[in-house]
Amino acid sequence: MMLCHVSNLNRHLQTRDQTLSRIKSNIELLVATNGGNRAVVIPHSMGVLYFLHFMKWVEAPSPMGGGGGPDWCAKHIKAVANIGGPFLGVPKAVAGLFSSEAKDVAVARAIAPEMLDSDFLGLQTLRHLMRMTRTWDSTMSMLPKGGETIWGGLDWSPEDGFECKSKKRKTNDSEVSKDVHGEPVEVNPEPVNFGRMVSFGKDVAEAPASNIEQIEFRDAVKGNNLAHSNTSCRDVWTEYQELGWGGIKAVSDYKAFTAGSIIDLFNFVAPRMMQRGSVHFSYGIADNLDDPKYGHYKYWSNPLETKLPNAPKMEIFSMYGVGIPTERAYVYKLSPQAECYIPFQIDASAEGGDENSCLKGGVYMSNGDETVPVLSSGYMCAKAWRGKTRFNPSGSKTYVREYNHSPPSNLLEGRGTQSGAHVDIMGNFALMEDIIRIAAGATGEEIGGDQVYSDIFKWSEKIKLKL
Template identity: 65%
Template sequence: MLQHVMRLSHSWDSTVSMIPRGGDTIWGSLDWSPEEGYSCDQKREMKNSTRVTNPARAKSAISLTRSANFGRIVSFGKDVAEAPSDDIDRIDFKGAVKGHRAENRTCRDLWAEYHGMGFEGTKAVADYKTYTAESIVELLHFVAPKMMARSTAHFSHGIADNMDDPKYKHYKYWSNPLETTLPNAPEMEIFSFYGTGLPTERSYVYKLSPTAECHIPFQIDSSANDEETCLKGGAYSVDGDGTVPVLSAGFMCAKAWHGKTKFNPSGIRTYVREYRHSPPTTLLEGRGALSCAHVDIMRNFALIEDVIRIAAGASGEELGGNRVHSNIFKWSEKINLQL
């Protein structure tokens, strides 16, 4: 199965377009992330918020709750994912010399750039221990320089300092909302519709597996679990629609485009409309008319109603303005982005 996936994906350089935009500023660093303090047990979180009324007790309760380091998008080992950053002994992979790997007998027709990394290059990647959104891009340049050279000609993942810089007229920036501006259309409105209430993968615990099939030496450590920090099967989860985290779906309308900003110079009005997931109660419902899972949300009655009302001329205010079930505004405020 893995060989067939590799054969198909070799022609999919465009998957690079799915790399998170904004780097550590948006997605967090080794010690910080917008979602820090998130509890995957939302019922327990709501219960605690109603029962703990004394500020001192509330502070004590928060301090006893461990939180995942979501900014560490990839960590080699659960211990690394949880350790204070000062205690992590990292060796920079960028200066490593790639070696030679034995002939790939199981996947010899599926050669990729990482097959040329050798054991030295593979070890260097693992020795760096943990990666943030920015260092993930650096890692890809190290592992697959030819692919990344092609991709950087078409995509960009940074944040614009000066939107008047002529370089941002190049089409490679157009797919990044943090490096382009909305049109001069002050009468227009933008809506962000997405689902919430489903565990959604945000960061991962990896392990080194040198003898893996097709010489792919890095695998998600499915044995890594920790209910308190939302870690299950090697993946840390946050609120989202099961595929896209809330931060990715709602940040631009919640903050970067909200009001007049350098990304929204004409002040186009933006609205966040979240839909709380409710699974089907019987098999007869199929995927469910109240489901807010990724793609399934297209048949959600509340979403369809909002779309029809907008198409019929209703404004965002007539829809009721923002409708939020998550902490998107709280998390967005934590992001120090110059607007």
């Protein structure tokens, strides 16, 4: 499910309510025609966020909501089997909105810089892509939620100690190598600061936090003194031409952005985009979920600012792939100036020390399904919703079901029957078996409870969130 931006707010709300009303009617019909047996709902990817929104909408009174009342979900839903759910957002959305890039674009630029850096083909393509994606408010729903509490800061992240190799070691472990004479030498693991979601320069990405001197950007004076500046560049969707050199320099001088400063970054570089998006989405953590303001729909797709329904017998599953390097943080640099250009780009020349490094082509990789990091897919069911918490006051049971990625062994398997990739997991036989058993009436305990290959439970314990 995906909602696209429409310029008129009333029209947007009307479209939203029509879509949600159809979902409500379909579930009610399904239950009514199946002997009162409750439905199993299977959202995938962004649909996970919108079904989370739906469960609040259906409870809420009209006209803000669907008028189903506080027990609607308890009466109609047996289980929600979320597949590849970006509950807490994805760093990939940051790169997409900031520079219209991701790992694939950075790799392509490294292979053929003359194409992507040429004004005729590459730069125009990226500009048009930015104009398009910045009109999709649904993309803004994917920005990381929870700030530094969830994603980490300049000097920590929940995934500290993770290494992009099959055998993981703790942060203080050392690797034994050999020198030219064959004698053993200790090699300390390369530092990975996942909490620095955007760093300007590899040196900043790797430096101790105490060595990073940040110059505040939020109140910096923007200027229009860019070379090649002209009125044709003043596009409401990119907004970059209004930054001027003063604004661009202020961003790069801040050096390192965490999930706590990313939202402020977008408010600075694209204020009109954020003003429009903030009507529909929020990215914080609620101090008091009983505050009446959280009755507004803009909070309903953020699991950190809303409660699960009052449905103690409803089960929630997080089902997602693991074992694939997944975008987690980026090394940036300033772009060469050109007409109407995007001033920031991933530094594809930034590489780690060896083939086991998490840094490849300017992108730091962590564990995930190639699109959504484990942290985003798994944390809510592993910790924040586990048992009775303020986010799950009725104590709906939650389960983490991970599927370890195994690529296809031959061409006859197509995309693979054991794939953990974000889309291809839909053809994963183990996932399909779990879904069929749940739909046939099995509980989470009956299908085996949690199935975990990653360190999601260990990482979740590092997150100090009031539950």
